[in-house]
Amino acid sequence: MTDYPWQIGTATGIGSYPGEDPAEALRVVLGELPELPHLPELPARGPGADLTGRTAGLLVELPVHLEPSGWRFSDRPGRDTLRSRDHLARDLDVLEEVAAGHDGPFKIQVCGPWTLAATIELRHGDRALKDPGAVRDLTASLAEGAAAHVADVRRRLPDARILLQIDEPGLPAALAGTVPTASGFSRLRAIEAPVAEDALRTVIETACADDAAYPVVHCCARNVPFGLLRGAGARAVAVDLALVPKRDDDAVGEAIEAGTGLFLGAVPATDAALPPLKATAEPVRALWNRLGFPPARLARQVVLTPACGMAGASPRHVRAALRRCREAARMLHEAD
Template identity: 30%
Template sequence: MSAAAFGLVPGTSMEAAANVIAGESAGIRAVPVLPQRGVTGDVVAHTLSWLPDLPVDIGPRAWRVCARPQNATRALYEQRATDLDALEAAWGSTPACKIQVCGPWTLASAVELSNGHRILSDPAATADLFAMYAQALEEYSAVLTQRFGVRKLKVHVLEPATRRIAEGSIPGTSQLDPIAAHSPKHMGERLHELFEAWNRAGMEMMLDQGSRPLIEVVQVAAPATLVLHQRSIAGFSHAELDRVGTWLGTGHLAHVGDGDERSQAKSVSGLMRTLGYSPAQATEALMMDDPQGASGLSAAARRIAAAREAAHILHETAGEF
């Protein structure tokens, strides 16, 4: 049984966030992402900062691809280096680490080409993004290994846009320029190719589709771990729960929960029963805090601690509630 911070931390100071992660986490440490820094601090910007072959600038609606690095591009690279220096000073070595990245499908829907169209609207540009994404993450992993002595790396892949992409509800430049829907099977296959390559490089994939996961994508992508948010589970249909239960026969669960440690532990134990598993198998879940609503560092610390204690309770009780 283990726990880890989700990775989204309030505030703008990497030093303060690093101290909260180190103080409240047990074992694995999550590289913090600081959305309150604004457009340059969210998970999209964090991911763009380690894609050197994708220079970008801040456009009128979103990040926009440029022919060569701009001031905004250089600022992202400099911020990443400064943040890594701060983490190294705060942590020293950390053999187990979790990084949070914006998945390639969601990134393709969030970033525009130079002509103002989303990358997602252009199959060739999307394919190019996947290719550079695969190489860049391996290079980023090597940087973490060199700086922190990381031997175990979990990659928390955020793909909240997959359902909207499958539904064809991502807007184009206008109503007359819709972006075609993509099949869940196709999206899962492209993710699976990346996951297989990263697995061979020693990274462990965690797929997180937010509050409305598309289980068909999970089944094909085959990540090591499926991230489920406590607040979304109640909205699952019986068919979706059956598919989750079937998938868990080959993978692991990461549970993002809110509330005190006992309520989180009971939630995971109850979910395993619903999926047809022994409560003891709840002890295999990775517990993570729900960062929503943590407006300050002290609240974030309490949420991370609650996830850690929930993991301890499940371990001590073998999941029996």
């Protein structure tokens, strides 16, 4: 039987939260998601706290700075790179203080190589995705930086089992050739699947070497390449359940059969009336039953989450949504 680092009937969050206080956000996460908490991301703090800028601060020997058009590689570290590193350093200090003694699974998040390549510009303005050499350099730098990040978190939480979530919302567009150029007037050439898989594998194998972390890949876009993610070494895949069509049943079924964990986004990530508890759990159960897998495996292999990050939600909705994820996960377990 596949061994998962989480308990049966578990829920967790995706990453981003509203507000600017890392201690308060972490306390909410620890309180509402004690079985699988994670390090909150607070993009409301501004540049360097966003998905791209936060991870760009981890890059080794690839400094960045902020232009009106977005993040761009620099010749040397400047205030924007330093701001990114300062945000993360503060978050990790808070983590060490607030979560000291945590001895269960704990999730951290970084942006993946293809989403970074689609959002960071080269020095002359084109997206890094356009240049295969730049993508290779970016991938190697990210792999090294992510490994150092994992090691730092393990040092601060020595009794925890670390899960590394790699966020790749831009991967489907890179594969489809729909990422716009910097000018926006055309589209960049599609990335071949073996090339995309190889880069992602480099990050996973380096950052998670010697079982330092359990790799999860999160993609909250349509057309999630389940097979590619599994081939790259993802041991769990996180998706927005509402964006997974029936035509993906074969790919999802193959992932389940292979023992891949599924983080299913089943609760609205932005302010909205939450459906009844039973209605929250039903789409998850319907997917499982449609694919014909034993009900007893569902609560072991599936982790419930909000549909995506919750930076745009109100604090009140965040608490309610996280609580609903946990309640629905328990319901799925108890029903089996």
